[in-house]
Amino acid sequence: xxxxxxxxxxxxxxxxxxxxxxxxxxTSESDYYLFWYKxxxxxxxxxxxxxxxxxxQNATENRFSVNFQKAAKSFSLKISDSQLGDAAMxxxxxxxxxxxxxxxxxxxxxxxxxxxx
Amino acid sequence: ETxxxxxxxxxxxxxxxxxxxxxxxxxxxNTVSWYQQALGQGPQFIFQYYREEENGRxxxxxxxxxxxxxxxxSELNVNALELDDSALYLCASSMTGFxxxxxxxxxxxxxxx
Numbered sequence: 001x002x003x004x005x006x007x008x009x010x011x012x013x014x015x016x017x018x019x020x021x022x023x024x025x026x027t028s029e030s031d032y033y034l035f036w037y038k039x040x041x042x043x044x045x046x047x048x049x050x051x052x053x054x055x056x057q058n059a060t061e062n063r064f065s066v067n068f069q070k071a072a073k074s075f076s077l078k079i080s081d082s083q084l085g086d087a088a089m090x091x092x093x094x095x096x097x098x099x100x101x102x103x104x105x106x107x108x109x110x111x112x113x114x115x116x117x
Numbered sequence: 118e119t120x121x122x123x124x125x126x127x128x129x130x131x132x133x134x135x136x137x138x139x140x141x142x143x144x145x146x147n148t149v150s151w152y153q154q155a156l157g158q159g160p161q162f163i164f165q166y167y168r169e170e171e172n173g174r175x176x177x178x179x180x181x182x183x184x185x186x187x188x189x190x191s192e193l194n195v196n197a198l199e200l201d202d203s204a205l206y207l208c209a210s211s212m213t214g215f216x217x218x219x220x221x222x223x224x225x226x227x228x229x230x
Contacts, residue, residue: 004159037221043205045160045221091159103211104150104173105219107159 002027004094006108013082014116020067021077021111023092031097034068034075035105040088048090051075053097079113087115119144121210121222129228135196138225140208142189146220148172148213149191151183154205154224166191167213195227203229 003026013019025034036048051059051068058066063083067076079086092108122141130136142149148167152160162175166185180196189210195202205226209219 006159042223044223045207045209047218050218093159103148103213103219104162104165104175105152105160105209106162107152109157109159 002094002096002106004092004106004108006092006111008111009109010112010114012114012116013079015082015084017082018078018080019082019113021090021113023075023077023108025073025075025092025094027073027094029096033095033097035093035095036064036066036077037091037093038088039091045091049077082115084115084117087113121208121220123208123222123225125225126223127226129230130198131230132198132200134198135194136198136227138193138206138227140191140193140222142191142210143220146210146212147189148211149185149189150209150211150219151191151193152207152209154207156204160207163193198229200229203227
């Protein structure tokens with residue numbers, strides 16, 4: 001079974017600074033997808049960034065980027081120029097890529113990010 | 118384009134009762150997934166429905182059941198409620214395909230007393 005581990009229950013960052021959230025995962029599959037989701041106090045889960053395992057290039061979305069280390073099974077999220085609106089719970093998630101079966105997401109326990117003004 | 122909606126927002130039940138939670142998929146989506154998120158935890162996969170058929174199930178007992186309707190909306194039913202069923206229940210819809218994002222609803226907060 002696949003597992004996702006987020007070792008930082010809480011992180012804080014000063015506004016305009018950079019912060020990195022860690023995630024490791026365990027799988028025996030070679031084809032999969034990794035995600036970072038943001039869950040603000042409003043509870044609605046929002047996709048931040050996605051990485052396909054077969055792609056060597058790290059994904060980027062504006063101020064958000066990942067460091068994907070496939071051999072180490074590591075998938076960290078870097079937030080640059082942090083803004084007050086970035087404060088939320090961040091979840092790392094895994095989804096198998098093999099055709100057939102459900103497209104379920106396996107989530108880590110989350111990291112609570114606080115942004116200080 | 119209407120996003121994923123869930124009802125009710127909050128719900129309080131007593132142990133042993135039954136509950137039905139509802140989810141309306143985003144327009145054009147044919148797959149619905151349900152997740153349970155206990156306080157301070159990440160979401161746990163309950164099951165997924167594709168074209169009205171269950172398409173995968175997580176480690177949840179049979180008293181958790183679901184339906185998907187022809188318009189792709191969905192229900193989650195929980196029988197014989199237990200205190201540990203208190204959680205946020207999230208619904209996510211998507212178009213089947215490995216490049217397609219799951220869009221989440223705001224969730225239903227269930228409290229079992």
